[in-house]
Amino acid sequence: MNNKHKKRLLENTIFLYALTFSGYFFSLITVPYQTRILGPEFYGKVGFAVAMMTYFRLVIDFGFILSATADVAKNREDAQKVASIYTAVMYAKGLLTALSFVILLGICYAVPMLRQDMFLYLLTFASVAVSAFLPDFLYRGLETMKRITIRTLIIQAFFVLMIFLFLKTPQHYYFVPLFTLIGNAVALLFVQRHVSRQLKIKFVRLEKGYLWQTIQKSSPFFFSRISATIYQVTNTLFLGLMYSPGSAKVGMYVASDRLIGTAKTTFSPLADSLYPYMVKNRDFRLLKKIIWIIMPPVIIICIVLSIYANECMALFLGPAFYGAGSILRLLLPIVAITPLVYMLGFPTLSPMGLAKHANLSTVVSAVVQLVGLSILFLTGTFSVQTLCMMTVLSQFTVLVYRVFIVWKNRHIFSQKELLEDVPQV
Structure with missing residues (x-):
């Protein structure tokens, strides 16, 4: 590996971290304020809406963040090919957004509990849909993250300011998705301008069948990503349907899960770059x-957080969330194994020619989660605590699967070492 490639990797990793953390960092700043203003009940409502819309976000993205990133990385020297990839992905996202919106309207009208808060769900969907159109796959594949990162940091700071200025009562809970939507929309405008004027990438006429081929190629990644997200999103949905979205139990779980999700994202940019x-x-x-x-x-930090979980939740989110520490404690093993899960996924299995196993591992994990939840319901043992335990088990399934596949095919590493002295072009 020459110094130019190392420098590009380091720079891309730094800016990808900054881009990813900008969203979670600014969100994390507002979370303690939101929890104190909204309380567990209204915070649970917002969390339930976000969890529900995550499914639609996955449908709109359809795994392009992985499939299209790899395609752009392999063809970055061919401007026409990159433009075709970009065009196909954006068109596909437009079709999937329209389909998702129709489905959402049908669900909201069919379920009275959701119909009562339809404005919240429509706002949250709009913010998620707009965010899905940010062409992260393009910047990751080209390994040019600097400009989009700086612009996004500025836009997301606007969201934080608006939350502190206007969120004053629990009844203003819909401001959270509203300001997220505004920030995402402005960011999208800036990014599209940069893609067109600076990167010189524009929409092009696609060959017949190319759009469908792009969707087909990404479908395994879609099933992998939706399987990987099932535990996190479905858990919140199950709890919301069991206790109602405005239940304090849902709010406690959402707050704990949000922190776990934020902790997991600290490793995502490294794996993505x-x-x-x-x-x-x-x-x-x-x-x-x-x-x-x-x-x-990572292991040391998780142990310390486990010991002081209740105190940390009360300090960070407010006294009303002191009891959420017991939920956080049960979920912390997920954070401890996340670096291994991410690193042994696509960054390891794809160059080994075993990318399908990165997808299969998440599918197996999703099956374990759904079967486990079914057993808990049928045996009458379903609770927030048993839900957390089943979630940890399903995540360990991903790790065990990937470790087994890597170990079984370890001879590939030896083959690579035999070629390490060959100069790279």
């Missing part, structure tokens, strides 16, 4: 070194 790099360079030694550096401090 390594993914296109590993596809081209297959530097397994670097991957191994990163894992050994990350894992010890």
Whole structure:
């Protein structure tokens, strides 16, 4: 691996971290304020809406963040090919957005509980749909994250300011998706202008059948991503349907799950930036070194947080969320194994020619989660605590599966080492 590739990887990783953390960092700033103003009940309502819309976000994205990123990375020197990939993905997202909107309207009209808060769900859907059109796949594949990161940081700071200025009572809970929508819309306008004027990438006429081929190619990644998200989103939906979206139990779980999700995203940018790099360079030694550096401090931090979980929740989210510490404690093992789950996924299995197993592992995990939840319901043992335990079990299933596949095919690493002295072009 030459110095130019290393420098590009480092720079892309830094800006991808900044881009990802901008959303979660600014969100994290507002979460303590939101929980104190809204309380567990109204915060649970917003969390339920976000969980429900996550399914639609996955449908709109349809796995393009992985399939299209790899395609752009492989063809970044061919401007016409990149433009075709970009056009096909954006067209596909437009079709999927229209389909999702029709389905959402049908669900809201069919379920009285949702119909009462339809404005909240429509606002949340709009914010999620607009965000899905941000062409992250393009910037990740090109490994040029600097400009989009700076613009996005500025736009998301606007959201934080609006929340502090206007969210004053629990009845203003719909301001959360409203200001998210405004921030995402402005960010999308800036990004599209940059793509067109600076990157010189415009919409082009697609060959017959190319759009459908793009959707078909991404379908395995879609099923992988929706399987990986089932535990997190479905858990909130199950709890909301069991206790109602405005239940304090739902609010407690949503708050804990939000923190777990934020912690998991600290590892996502590293894995995402390594993914296109590993596809081209297959530097397994670097991957191994990163894992050994990350894992010890992650485990130590999780242990400390587990000991002081209740105090941390009360300090961070307010006294009303002190009891949520017991939920956080049960979910912390997920954070501890996340670096391994991410690194042994597409960054490792794709360059090994085993990407299908990264998808299959999440499908197996989703099956374990759904079967486990069914058993809990049938045996009358379903609760927030047993739900958390089943979630941890399903996530360990992903790790065990990927470790087994990597170990079974470890001879591929040896083949790579035999070629490590060959100069790269």
